[in-house]
Each structure stands twice: as C-alpha cells, then as structure tokens.
Amino acid sequence: MMELLxxxxxxxxxxxxxxxxxxxxxxxxxxxxxxxxxxxxxNGAEAIDKYAERRPDAVLLDxxxxxxxxxxxxxxxxxxxxxxxxxxxxxxxxxxxxxxxRAYDLGATDFISKPFDKNTLxxxxxxxxxxxxxxxxxxxxxxxxxxxxxxxxxxxxxxxFMNANRLFRDVENAxxxxxxxxxxxxxxxxxxxxxxxxxxxxxxDEVQELEFQIANSQRHFEARIIRRDAYSALxxxxxxxxxxxxxxxxxELAYSDTLTGLPNREQFKKILATAIRRADATGTSAALLxxxxxxxxxxxxxxxxxxxxxxxxxxxxxxxTSIRKSTRGESSIPxxxxxxxxxxxxxxxxxxxxxxxxHIESLCSRIQRTLTTPFVCEGHQIVVSPSIGVAIYPEHxxxxxxxxxxxxxxxxxxxxxxxxxxxxxxxxxxxxxxxxLALESExxxxxxxxxxxxxxxxxxxxxxxxxxxxxxxxxxxxHERGWISPVDFIPIAEDTGQIIDIGRWVLQEACRxxxxxxxxxxxxxxxAVNISSQQFTHDDLQRSVMEAVWENRVGPRMLELEIxxxxxxxxxxxxxxxxxxxxxxxxxxxxxxxxxxxxxLSYLKRFxxxxxxxxxxxxxxxxxxxxxxxxxSAILAMGRQLGLAVVAEGVENEEQLQFLDERECDQxxxxxFGKPMPAHALPDFxxxxxxxxxxxxxxxxxxxx
Ligand code: C2E
Ligand code: MG
Ligand code: MG
Numbered sequence: 001m002m003e004l005l006x007x008x009x010x011x012x013x014x015x016x017x018x019x020x021x022x023x024x025x026x027x028x029x030x031x032x033x034x035x036x037x038x039x040x041x042x043n044g045a046e047a048i049d050k051y052a053e054r055r056p057d058a059v060l061l062d063x064x065x066x067x068x069x070x071x072x073x074x075x076x077x078x079x080x081x082x083x084x085x086x087x088x089x090x091x092x093x094x095x096x097x098x099x100x101x102r103a104y105d106l107g108a109t110d111f112i113s114k115p116f117d118k119n120t121l122x123x124x125x126x127x128x129x130x131x132x133x134x135x136x137x138x139x140x141x142x143x144x145x146x147x148x149x150x151x152x153x154x155x156x157x158x159x160x161f162m163n164a165n166r167l168f169r170d171v172e173n174a175x176x177x178x179x180x181x182x183x184x185x186x187x188x189x190x191x192x193x194x195x196x197x198x199x200x201x202x203x204x205d206e207v208q209e210l211e212f213q214i215a216n217s218q219r220h221f222e223a224r225i226i227r228r229d230a231y232s233a234l235x236x237x238x239x240x241x242x243x244x245x246x247x248x249x250x251x252e253l254a255y256s257d258t259l260t261g262l263p264n265r266e267q268f269k270k271i272l273a274t275a276i277r278r279a280d281a282t283g284t285s286a287a288l289l290x291x292x293x294x295x296x297x298x299x300x301x302x303x304x305x306x307x308x309x310x311x312x313x314x315x316x317x318x319x320x321t322s323i324r325k326s327t328r329g330e331s332s333i334p335x336x337x338x339x340x341x342x343x344x345x346x347x348x349x350x351x352x353x354x355x356x357x358x359h360i361e362s363l364c365s366r367i368q369r370t371l372t373t374p375f376v377c378e379g380h381q382i383v384v385s386p387s388i389g390v391a392i393y394p395e396h397x398x399x400x401x402x403x404x405x406x407x408x409x410x411x412x413x414x415x416x417x418x419x420x421x422x423x424x425x426x427x428x429x430x431x432x433x434x435x436x437l438a439l440e441s442e443x444x445x446x447x448x449x450x451x452x453x454x455x456x457x458x459x460x461x462x463x464x465x466x467x468x469x470x471x472x473x474x475x476x477x478x479h480e481r482g483w484i485s486p487v488d489f490i491p492i493a494e495d496t497g498q499i500i501d502i503g504r505w506v507l508q509e510a511c512r513x514x515x516x517x518x519x520x521x522x523x524x525x526x527x528a529v530n531i532s533s534q535q536f537t538h539d540d541l542q543r544s545v546m547e548a549v550w551e552n553r554v555g556p557r558m559l560e561l562e563i564x565x566x567x568x569x570x571x572x573x574x575x576x577x578x579x580x581x582x583x584x585x586x587x588x589x590x591x592x593x594x595x596x597x598x599x600x601l602s603y604l605k606r607f608x609x610x611x612x613x614x615x616x617x618x619x620x621x622x623x624x625x626x627x628x629x630x631x632x633s634a635i636l637a638m639g640r641q642l643g644l645a646v647v648a649e650g651v652e653n654e655e656q657l658q659f660l661d662e663r664e665c666d667q668x669x670x671x672x673f674g675k676p677m678p679a680h681a682l683p684d685f686x687x688x689x690x691x692x693x694x695x696x697x698x699x700x701x702x703x704x705x
Contacts, residue, residue: 012129013037015056017047017073018091019065026118027060034122044068048076051086058087058129061108063099071106078107083139085109087132089125091116150180150235151228154202156195157181159232167221167239168214185215197225198233211240220244257341259309260316268340268348272400275336275352276393282353286393287360289349290407291319291367294385294419295566296345298537302571303380310377312345315384319347322370348407357392364388364422372420374603381572383603385420387411396425406430416491418596419566439484440492443476447505451477454509455676458690459528459647459669462661465698467690469526469560471669472510473676474502494534503535504544511552511559513679521686528560528590533567542581549587556586560611564592568607579608590647595631605642612639616650619670623655636663 014036018024021042028038039054041047045067051059059077063070074088090103090111100111110128112121142149148167151160158180179185180194190212197208208225219241228234255267263271275286293299293315300308319339337351349367351360368386375382389411397403406425413429414421423429446452456470476484493499510527517523535541549556561582568575568591579589590611591604595618614635618628632648639646648660651670660668674690 009037009057011035011037012057013039013054014125015039015041015047015050015054015059017041017044017050017060017065017070018062019043020062023062023091027121030118030121031125036122036125044070044073047073051077052080056086058089058125058132060089060091060125062091063093063103071102074103074106074108083143084136085132087128089128146239148237150177150237152194152198152225152233152235154198154231154233156191156198156233158235167237179214185217187212194223194225194235197223201225201227201233202230257343260313260341262316262347263338263340265340265342268342268350269400271338271340271350272348272403275350276400276403278336278352279354279393284352285354285357285395287349287351287354287357288391288393288403288407289351289360289364289367290389290391290404290411291347291349291386292411292415293345293371294387294415295533296384298533299382299384299571301537302574303377303382307377307380307382311375311382311384312341314375314377315345315347315371316341318370319349319367322366323349325366348404354392360390360392360424361422364390368420368422383568385566387415387419388422389414390422390424392424412491416487418593419564420596439489440496442478443489443493443496443498443502446476446478447501449479451479452502452505452509453477453678454506454513455678456513456527456682457669457676458674458686459667460673460694461667462657463664463666465694465701467525467686467694468667469528470522470682471528471530471562471676472506472513473530474506475676490532494532497534497538499532499534500539503532503539504548506530507544507548508551511548511554514554514558515552516679521683521691526558526560526588528562530562530592531567533564536563536567536575536578542578542585545582545587546585557588560588560590562590562592562613563609565594565596568603572606576607583608583610595635609644611645611647613647613649613669616670619648619650619656619660620652622659629659632659633663636660636665639666640664 012035014031016024016027016031016038017040018027019042024040024042028040031038039050039056041050044065047059047061047065048068050056051073059073061070061073065073068076070090074090077086077088085107087109088107090099090108092099092103092111092113094113094115096113100113103111109132110124112124142163145163146167148161148163150158150162150164153159158177161177161180164177180191190210193210197210200206201208205227210223210225211220212223213220219239222238222240224236224238226234226236255264255270256262257264272286272288278284279286296308296311299311316339323337323339336353337349340348340350342348349363351363354360367388371384371386375384389407389409391397391403391406391410393403396406406429409429410423410425414423417423453475454472455475456472458467459469459471460466461468474486474490476486476489478484490499490502493502506529510529514527517525531541535544545559545561546556549559582589588610589608590613591609592613593615594612596615612635614632618631618635621628622632623629636646645666647667647669648656648665649669651657651660651668651672653672656670657668657672673693674685677685
C-alpha cells in the first residue's frame with residue numbers, strides 16, 4: 001500500500017459520505033478489513049468538514065444526500081484543490097447514465113453503482129488510488145520539466161499540446177497546436193520530417209530526433225519523437241538555444257583565435273588539409289602563404305600589449321579586406337581563400353584550387369601594399385611590413401606539415417633579405433636553413449673565440465673626389481667553415497637576441513680601430529657602423545655608443561650609425577628622442593638600404609637623420625631598368641629637398657658613377673673604388689691604389705668643361 005501514497009501514512013485514509021447508516025457501516029467494515037483507515041460523514045456538509053480536517057487520500061461519495069448532495073461536495077472539493085487532486089469515487093444508482101456523466105463533468109474520478117460487490121470494492125478503490133498517484137506524479141513531472149509535449153497521431157499531426165505555453169513563451173502569438181498542425185512558421189519540409197519520424201518510431205519504437213527553429217524567433221528547439229501507442233506518438237520538445245550557443249562558443253573557442261576572430265592553428269590545419277584534397281580532386285595546386293610582421297616584437301615592447309593586440313586586429317582586418325577584393329576578381333584569386341592566425345604575429349593564407357601561380361605574386365604584393373600603409377592604434381601611428389614565405393602544393397610538400405615547414409623556411413629567407421619581402425620556397429632554402437640552425441649555436445662563442453672581424457669599405461665624396469669615410473662590415477671567420485657572410489648570420493643573431501652582444505662588440509671594435517688610425521693614411525676617416533633595429537629596442541644604444549667612444553678616446557663625430565628603415569617602425573616619438581640624443585652627442589645617422597622599405601617622404605621628414613643610402617639593388621640595374629633609374633633620381637632629388645646627403649652603395653662601374661655624378665649624388669661606395677677589406681690591408685690600399693685613382697678622377701673632372 002505504501003507505494004501508492006504520496007504522504008507518510010502507512011494506511012490510506014478513505015472518507016466515506018453516505019446518509020444511509022447501513023451502507024456506511026458496511027463500507028467501513030469492508031475497507032477497514034482491507035487495510036484502509038476510514039472516516040465517515042452522514043451528509044454533504046459533514047463530508048466537506050471532514051475533508052478539510054482529515055485530508056483523506058480518497059473520497060467515496062453518495063450522490064443523494066441531505067443538505068448538500070454528492071455533486072456539490074465533489075464540486076466544492078475540486079474548487080479547493082490546486083495541482084494535486086484527490087480521487088473522488090461517486091456512488092450512483094445502477095445504469096444511471098445521467099448521474100454518471102454529471103459526476104464526471106464535475107471532476108469525479110470514477111463511480112460505482114449500487115448495489116455494489118463488497119468483495120471487489122477495495123480492489124477497485126486501490127486501482128483508483130494507484131492510477132491517481134501515477135497521474136499526480138506525471139502532473140508534477142509535467143509541471144517541473146521545461147519541455148513541451150505534443151501528442152501526434154499516426155500521420156504526424158498534433159492533436160494535443162502540453163506545457164506549450166511555458167516552452168514557447170518567447171515565441172509571440174504562437175498557438176502551438178495550430179502551428180504544428182499546419183507547419184506555420186516552421187522550416188520548409190519540417191512537417192514531412194515529423195511525419196517520417198512518427199512513421200519510423202511507430203514501426204521501430206526507436207526515438208527520433210529533430211532540430212528546428214520557429215520563424216522570427218531566435219530560439220532553437222529539439223524534438224524527440226517517441227512511440228506512445230500503436231497509433232500515436234509523443235513529441236518532447238525542448239528549447240536548446242542555450243545548449244547550442246554554448247556548443248557554438250566551444251566550437252569558436254576551439255577553432256578560432258579569440259583576438260582577431262580568424263581561424264586559429266587547429267582550424268588552419270583543417271583548412272589546409274581541405275585545400276590539399278581539393279587540389280588533388282581538381283588537378284590544381286594550393287598555395288600556402290606564411291606571413292610574419294617584421295619587428296612586431298619591437299612594437300609590442302615599445303607600446304605595450306594592448307596596442308600590439310589592436311595592431312594585430314587591424315592587420316587581420318586589412319588582410320580580410322585585401323583577400324575579399326582579390327577574390328572579387330580583381331586578381332583572379334580563387335574563392336575560398338582563407339586567412340588564419342597561428343599565434344603571435346604569424347598569419348597564414350591558404351589559396352585553394354590555384355591554377356595560375358602568377359596570381360600568388362600579385363596577392364603578395366597586394367598584401368604588402370595594404371599592410372605598409374601606416375596604422376593608427378590607440379593614437380599611435382605605427383608602420384609595419386610583412387615578410388611572406390610561400391609554399392605550393394604539390395611541388396613543395398606532400399602534406400600540411402611539410403608545406404607549413406617549407407613556407408616557414410621561405411618566410412625566414414624573405415626576412416633575411418630585409419623587411420617587406422616575399423619569397424617562394426626553393427629546395428636550396430632547406431639545406432641553407434639546416435646550416436643556419438647549426439650556426440645559431442656556434443655564434444655564442446664567436447666573440448670569445450675571436451672569430452669576428454670588421455672589414456672596411458671606402459666611402460668617396462664624388463663632389464671633391466675625396467675619401468671621406470669607411471663602412472665597417474662584420475665578418476665571421478668560422479674555425480671550420482671559413483668566412484661566413486653577415487647576410488647569413490646577422491638575421492639569426494637578430495632572432496636570437498645575440499645581436500646585442502655582437503652589436504656592442506662592433507661599436508667597440510670600430511672605435512678601437514679609429515683610435516689606432518689616429519695617424520697614417522686612414523686618419524680622420526669617419527667610420528660607419530651598421531645598427532640592427534634590435535639594438536634600438538633591447539640595448540641602451542646611446543650608452544653603448546658613448547661607452548665605445550669614451551673608452552677608446554675618439555670623438556663622437558668620427559662615428560656614423562647606419563640604421564635601416566625598419567628602425568623607424570614602432571614608437572615614432574621614442575625613436576625621434578633617441579636619434580636626437582645621438583645627434584646631440586655628435587654621432588651622425590644614415591638610413592641604410594633606402595628605398596626597399598616603406599618610408600614615405602613625409603614620414604622621413606620627422607626623423608633627425610643626416611644621410612640616405614640608396615640601396616645597392618637600385619644601383620645594380622640602373623642602366624637596364626628605367627624604374628630603378630627613376631627611383632634613384634627621385635631619392636636624390638628628395639634628399640636635396642630634405643637637406644640630406646645621399647650616398648649610393650654598390651657602385652661597380654663607370655656608367656653607374658656617371659649617372660650618379662650627373663644627378664649630384666654626394667657620396668658613393670662600391671667595388672668600383674674598393675671592396676671591404678681587413679683593417680691591416682687598408683693603409684697600403686689607400687696609399688697605393690685608391691688615392692692615385694681619386695687623384696686621376698679629380699684631374700679628369702677639372703679638365704672636363
Ligand atoms: P649593408 O649595410 O647595406 O652593406 C653593404 C653591403 O654591400 C656589404 O655586404 C658590402 O660588402 C656590399 N657591397 C659593397 N659594395 C658592393 C658592390 O659594389 N657590389 C655588390 N654587389 N655589393 C657591394 P656585406 O658585407 O655582405 O653586408 C651585408 C649586410 O649585412 C649589410 O648591408 C648590413 O646590413 C649587414 N651587416 C654587415 N655588418 C654588420 C654589422 O656589423 N652589424 C649589423 N647589424 N649588420 C651588419
Ligand atoms: Mg650598411
Ligand atoms: Mg646598405
């Protein structure tokens with residue numbers, strides 16, 4: 001009996017109301033014997049009182065009673081009840097259809113007709129109690145769960161809806177029953193799917209699941225359709241909006257970069273794998289562009305991470321725009337091209353189904369162009385430039401990993417050649433990159449082992465045909481490999497930070513040499529030292545310079561610093577301050593490799609520098625390439641306007657010299673006058689070769705009209 005009762009009673013309490021004393025006693029006897037507790041009422045009014053007082057588990061009511069009949073009692077009880085209902089069994093006359101139906105209308109649970117069978121009566125009562133208890137649990141359950149339940153007939157039409165109001169409370173003006181009957185505001189074809197699910201669940205008894213949305217509502221729903229009986233099914237409908245949102249969020253977190261919203265490394269791998277598959281399927285190629293911002297670390301260090309972050313977002317945005325423009329047909333980049341951020345300042349671009357590789361070149365230059373326009377982040381004007389490495393499937397690698405490695409190698413190669421470069425992978429790069437890796441570990445001991453050396457190359461003033469200075473160029477005489485070019489080890493030293501120690505050594509050594517040359521043919525020559533942008537950020541450059549100058553007792557005016565345009569990147573104000581301080585102390589400053597970066601005239605004007613050095617690549621093809629000639633002329637004209645001296649480097653022949661002379665270039669440097677050479681070889685070279693050469697040129701120019 002226990003399990004039938006929702007309360008703590010061990011025996012169910014039955015209220016029996018009948019005006020006939022005999023009947024009352026019989027019923028009392030029968031039920032008490034069967035394990036019920038019984039309380040009695042002689043009439044309707046008493047029944048109500050007893051009901052209120054004792055809260056019985058079930059009520060047995062005679063229809064005909066004085067004062068208040070059974071119907072009224074039933075009605076009153078039902079009125080007082082809320083969620084949980086007490087089973088009420090009416091005692092009616094035999095086959096009194098009218099009374100029976102009236103009793104049901106008023107909320108009676110069941111009826112028994114007189115004369116009743118004493119033996120089966122308790123069974124009947126227990127059944128009523130059990131059914132009622134189950135009903136109540138279900139009712140409570142329905143009330144407690146947030147799901148709505150629709151009853152569907154065997155064709156899938158909704159015939160009843162429970163709990164709908166609660167579930168669809170945010171879906172305005174929706175009569176759910178109507179909505180499901182007609183499929184209004186439901187996705188196209190949804191009702192067909194429901195029918196199919198009902199058919200299947202009726203056949204197989206398996207739970208079917210469906211997801212859907214209601215038009216004009218932001219919410220997502222899930223319907224689980226289960227078999228109810230042979231002819232109907234239940235659709236349990238649940239609001240899964242929150243769940244979907246969190247799933248989406250998890251997806252986003254797992255596969256996208258939270259800073260820029262671009263796909264992250266995980267997602268990138270998938271994108272690349274898909275591109276490879278597409279290339280295989282269509283017999284095309286796929287390109288992977290690996291992009292790294294030059295000197296990003298410096299920007300981060302100078303301005304702080306929030307500016308760094310803002311810059312990365314802005315870069316991501318510009319990349320998006322430039323890809324969008326490219327895929328709109330402006331340069332026939334295939335659709336489906338995707339940008340990802342691998343972390344830090346590293347971005348990738350995957351171009352699928354590539355049929356014409358020349359498009360990659362134009363994409364690279366487009367990216368370089370868009371990114372070199374100055375950014376403004378949190379009020380700071382910042383210039384960045386990308387180095388881009390390209391690897392192409394299937395030529396450069398069979399799988400994602402190999403392609404990524406190759407693109408990375410190509411990117412490093414591009415970086416090694418100066419800022420704002422792009423390179424496509426080539427086999428020779430791989431061998432080189434392995435070799436360079438070995439160099440990295442040996443560089444630490446290069447200074448201790450005395451393997452570094454400065455070579456000097458003359459700088460000639462061509463207005464007066466006079467030797468005016470020397471550029472100090474570092475060489476590494478490796479104990480096993482022999483001479484190693486700075487082009488190979490300086491970029492590594494910059495990456496690893498070893499450049500700081502090397503840079504200090506160069507300053508010291510150049511000043512020591514200046515001291516040694518106080519007399520002789522090299523006396524009074526200014527020495528130019530190359531300064532890496534890292535020395536600007538990570539070293540107290542002003543102090544390193546002054547220490548070198550003082551310790552070797554040379555005048556600061558004897559020293560010139562060559563910086564590249566990339567140094568001007570980053571905190572403009574701070575750079576200006578540092579340059580001004582250096583200049584004030586007497587050191588002069590030249591911009592090296594000018595023309596390869598992004599310096600615009602207006603940008604350059606703000607920096608206190610003395611000299612521009614035209615990059616040797618423009619000088620090299622001066623006579624073959626009219627563009628180079630135009631650039632040289634422009635730089636010379638611009639230098640004059642800004643009051644800066646212009647030096648041309650890499651001058652190898654008379655034609656180049658003549659071109660520069662005609663355009664009033666101030667100084668030149670190059671193999672034509674002398675290659676870089678060790679300090680010990682210089683005095684003899686000047687005395688025996690260069691000075692006589694210059695004297696001759698001077699005579700010739702005087703002789704000329
Ligand atoms: P840079 O400062 O632009 O140096 C000029 C480079 O051009 C030198 O190469 C020089 O040997 C070469 N060169 C000079 N005249 C000619 C010519 O007529 N024709 C050709 N084809 N080349 C010529 P090098 O010595 O290999 O140095 C390469 C780069 O390494 C330098 O470019 C500079 O950026 C860097 N570097 C060299 N020494 C140092 C250093 O002490 N510190 C730092 N941070 N970088 C250095
Ligand atoms: Mg230089
Ligand atoms: Mg240079």
